[in-house]
Amino acid sequence: MPHRTPNADTIQVTGACPHDCPDTCSLLTTVENGIAIKVQGNPDHPHTAGSLCTKVSRYTERTYHPDRILQPMKRVGPKGSGQFESVSWDAALDDIATRLKAIAAQDPQAILPYSYAGTMGLVQGESMAGRFFHKLGASLLERTICASAGGVGLVHTLGAKVGMRVEFFAESRLIIIWGSNSITSNLHFWRYANEAKRAGAKLICIDPRKSETADKCHEHIALLPGTDGALALSLMQQLIKHDWLDHDYLARYTLGWEQLRERALEWPPERAAAVCGIEVAQIEALARDYGACVATHTEAVDGVATSSRGPAAIRMNYGLQRVRGGGNAVRLIAMLPALIGAWRHRAGGVLLSSSGAFPVQRAELERPDLLAGRAPRTINMATIGNDLLREASPEFGPKVQALIVYNSNPVAIAPDSAKVVAGFAREDLFTVVLEHFQTDTADYADYILPATTQLEHWDVHLSYGHTDVLLNRPAIAPLGQAQPNTLIFRELAARMGFTDACFADTDEALCRMAYGDKVDFNVLLDQGFVTLPTSDAPFAQGNFPTPSGKCEFFSQRLADQGLDGLPDHVPNHEPAHSSQAYPLAMISPPARNFLNSSFVNVASLRASEGEPLLEMHPLDAAARQIQDGSVVRVFNARGEHRCRVSLNQRARVGVVHGLGVWWRKFGLDGTNVNQLTSQALTDLGHAPTFYDCLVEVQAA
Numbered sequence: 001m002p003h004r005t006p007n008a009d010t011i012q013v014t015g016a017c018p019h020d021c022p023d024t025c026s027l028l029t030t031v032e033n034g035i036a037i038k039v040q041g042n043p044d045h046p047h048t049a050g051s052l053c054t055k056v057s058r059y060t061e062r063t064y065h066p067d068r069i070l071q072p073m074k075r076v077g078p079k080g081s082g083q084f085e086s087v088s089w090d091a092a093l094d095d096i097a098t099r100l101k102a103i104a105a106q107d108p109q110a111i112l113p114y115s116y117a118g119t120m121g122l123v124q125g126e127s128m129a130g131r132f133f134h135k136l137g138a139s140l141l142e143r144t145i146c147a148s149a150g151g152v153g154l155v156h157t158l159g160a161k162v163g164m165r166v167e168f169f170a171e172s173r174l175i176i177i178w179g180s181n182s183i184t185s186n187l188h189f190w191r192y193a194n195e196a197k198r199a200g201a202k203l204i205c206i207d208p209r210k211s212e213t214a215d216k217c218h219e220h221i222a223l224l225p226g227t228d229g230a231l232a233l234s235l236m237q238q239l240i241k242h243d244w245l246d247h248d249y250l251a252r253y254t255l256g257w258e259q260l261r262e263r264a265l266e267w268p269p270e271r272a273a274a275v276c277g278i279e280v281a282q283i284e285a286l287a288r289d290y291g292a293c294v295a296t297h298t299e300a301v302d303g304v305a306t307s308s309r310g311p312a313a314i315r316m317n318y319g320l321q322r323v324r325g326g327g328n329a330v331r332l333i334a335m336l337p338a339l340i341g342a343w344r345h346r347a348g349g350v351l352l353s354s355s356g357a358f359p360v361q362r363a364e365l366e367r368p369d370l371l372a373g374r375a376p377r378t379i380n381m382a383t384i385g386n387d388l389l390r391e392a393s394p395e396f397g398p399k400v401q402a403l404i405v406y407n408s409n410p411v412a413i414a415p416d417s418a419k420v421v422a423g424f425a426r427e428d429l430f431t432v433v434l435e436h437f438q439t440d441t442a443d444y445a446d447y448i449l450p451a452t453t454q455l456e457h458w459d460v461h462l463s464y465g466h467t468d469v470l471l472n473r474p475a476i477a478p479l480g481q482a483q484p485n486t487l488i489f490r491e492l493a494a495r496m497g498f499t500d501a502c503f504a505d506t507d508e509a510l511c512r513m514a515y516g517d518k519v520d521f522n523v524l525l526d527q528g529f530v531t532l533p534t535s536d537a538p539f540a541q542g543n544f545p546t547p548s549g550k551c552e553f554f555s556q557r558l559a560d561q562g563l564d565g566l567p568d569h570v571p572n573h574e575p576a577h578s579s580q581a582y583p584l585a586m587i588s589p590p591a592r593n594f595l596n597s598s599f600v601n602v603a604s605l606r607a608s609e610g611e612p613l614l615e616m617h618p619l620d621a622a623a624r625q626i627q628d629g630s631v632v633r634v635f636n637a638r639g640e641h642r643c644r645v646s647l648n649q650r651a652r653v654g655v656v657h658g659l660g661v662w663w664r665k666f667g668l669d670g671t672n673v674n675q676l677t678s679q680a681l682t683d684l685g686h687a688p689t690f691y692d693c694l695v696e697v698q699a700a
């Protein structure tokens with residue numbers, strides 16, 4: 001409910017943070033005379049606990065930004081020049097519908113939607129948009145840009161994107177933070193980890209970068225990028241060698257232990273240490289810590305097993321799966337809790353994503369039935385660089401002639417920018433971008449359509465870091481002529497002549513539809529969030545949502561696809577030390593004050609980040625006569641990016657970090673780190689390999 005406060009003109013409205021982040025915070029927006037004056041964390045929501053990250057606490061600065069696009073804009077200059085003039089909604093929508101009809105009359109698959117999680121809202125995401133593109137028969141988009149390697153890995157191991165409940169990390173005795181800079185990208189998890197730390201838990205961070213989170217952990221293992229699978233296998237080898245195993249759990253609740261055991265025994269610490277670029281002693285110590293948590297009470301009941309040290313929990317994040325072997329690495333790490341029986345306790349196990357716990361009625365929202373038997377081709381968003389440049393062919397189908405982008409900024413965030421830019425620059429490509437701002441992508445649009453922000457529209461959310469459903473109510477009226485994505489697709493549908501009743505659903509109706517009767521909408525209206533009734537220790541007695549009901553070390557489903565049913569270490573496409581020309585491995589993890597490429601244009605946040613930086617170890621710099629703070633050329637066969645270098649101990653020797661994701665137009669030379677990244681894909685899930693990228697660096 002909008003809460004009345006003593007001043008009659010001031011109300012507080014509950015909402016949900018829409019950003020692509022595991023925390024999905026509950027927001028409280030204070031509105032005075034129709035203007036949002038403050039956005040705070042909702043103190044009544046347990047995970048948010050009244051606090052927001054710096055970015056979202058500046059939400060009003062983003063919403064009322066002088067650069068907001070507030071009317072439809074039509075391109076007037078050459079493609080990519082960023083020159084536009086304002087036009088009326090009717091003129092823009094009529095022209096867009098005419099263009100799309102002409103293309104669809106030939107082959108609707110020449111039209112491609114491109115979207116991701118600019119908003120994670122289920123309604124402003126793929127509800128009305130999904131209906132529109134399904135009815136049209138447009139190409140389908142495979143949404144792989146972030147999490148599909150790890151997601152597929154989890155599904156083939158635990159059975160779904162599920163895991164520990166985040167709040168129980170507070171009770172863990174050992175927390176391994178694996179491939180995650182939680183303080184940057186999962187702040188509200190960090191609160192629970194910190195609680196455990198204060199209660200005496202040991203925290204270990206596994207990350208090539210000495211991140212802000214690594215600074216606060218007791219141990220840091222700075223392995224080379226893309227070597228996590230080798231480390232996990234060696235950890236298993238040590239658990240086996242010392243018999244730090246929960247044999248009862250293995251026998252009852254896992255599948256393929258004998259085969260996995262054999263494979264793990266091929267990985268003594270000496271072998272893994274060489275692959276990972278770390279010390280043998282670090283692997284042995286990690287195994288001792290993890291092995292000390294082996295569950296000893298084999299007859300334990302749901303949630304109350306005890307063990308020698310206490311429960312061990314692993315917080316993985318998607319950082320570790322942006323390499324060729326990302327899917328296999330996630331599988332291996334997700335298996336570890338089963339070896340020591342960590343799942344017997346609610347504070348033990350692993351969490352990568354909780355999104356699979358949400359009973360979202362996707363078919364009702366997105367209406368794939370509107371395809372009416374057609375089976376359009378699928379284009380992978382990770383290879384948009386190549387695919388926009390492909391000619392028509394029997395394998396590919398028609399050349400892409402129209403692109404409709406919403407909730408995403410592909411020119412900045414997709415890999416191999418030179419190709420992406422060349423594709424977007426095609427004069428014969430008709431591009432429509434629904435946006436808040438004139439991003440790098442919007443620069444290439446034929447039309448930019450002004451979209452509302454989370455403060456201006458309805459939505460309903462899931463989370464991939466906790467298990468609460470959140471509702472977002474509009475706090476203010478849309479600014480200028482901005483409209484929700486839903487309304488824009490509704491209007492386009494009408495102009496295309498789509499008369500199905502579903503195109504008339506209101507946003508509030510879509511919010512109700514998202515969970516149907518699975519979630520009490522009145523409670524959502526009343527308090528803004530509802531906690532799902534998931535069990536505390538979901539796998540204490542097996543019950544994995546896999547076909548076998550067990551934790552699948554061996555996956556028959558993968559074997560049936562002609563893949564290895566057992567996980568293995570899969571080396572990078574571009575392993576460290578494998579090239580003389582490009583001897584440095586580059587990763588490009590998130591900057592703390594940005595969210596992917598969102599917020600880069602918010603002046604106060606950009607000021608905190610300064611400018612695009614490359615972190616480098618002083619020894620690597622000395623070998624190249626590079627001075628701290630100087631401008632460097634970072635390059636490989638795909639391209640070159642100039643930025644300033646920061647010499648510090650966050651980087652290990654041989655690895656550099658280009659913190660992302662900057663807008664190209666704010667860079668020194670109009671590029672960002674994705675000028676260097678490749679379109680090669682991961683082992684599972686067809687995902688991009690942003691952190692599997694060799695470069696060389698020179699003083700500019």
Ligand SMILES: Nc1nc2c(c(=O)[nH]1)N[C@H]1C(S)=C(S)[C@@H](COP(=O)(O)OP(=O)(O)OC[C@H]3O[C@@H](n4cnc5c(=O)[nH]c(N)nc54)[C@H](O)[C@@H]3O)O[C@H]1N2
Pocket residue numbers: 020021022146147178179180181182184185186206207208209211224225226227228317318319320321323587589590591592593594595596660661691
């Ligand atoms: N402030 C902020 N928060 C964010 C985001 C953001 O851009 N900014 N992005 C959001 C998004 S889209 C997502 S998907 C989530 C999760 O996004 P993630 O990308 O997982 O975010 P982080 O946890 O910050 O970063 C991952 C960590 O993995 C490390 N890493 C890189 N390569 C490897 C490797 O090969 N092995 C291991 N072990 N570690 C590696 C990086 O150094 C980094 O510290 O966070 C979300 N939260």
Ligand SMILES: Nc1nc2c(c(=O)[nH]1)N[C@H]1C(S)=C(S)[C@@H](COP(=O)(O)OP(=O)(O)OC[C@H]3O[C@@H](n4cnc5c(=O)[nH]c(N)nc54)[C@H](O)[C@@H]3O)O[C@H]1N2
Pocket residue numbers: 020115116117118119124145146147318406407408409410412413414434435436437439451452453454485588589590595596597598660661673674677690
């Ligand atoms: N080098 C490198 N590249 C990366 C990554 C990396 O770590 N390194 N991370 C990758 C990851 S994990 C991800 S998830 C992707 C993220 O890539 P994207 O999903 O493209 O995310 P953003 O860059 O934040 O861009 C989202 C855009 O959506 C817009 N938007 C927000 N809300 C709405 C709305 O309601 N309506 C409309 N129409 N628009 C809206 C915002 O203004 C913003 O410009 O980037 C990937 N790219």
Ligand SMILES: [Mo]
Pocket residue numbers: 020145146147318
């Ligand atoms: Mo992501």
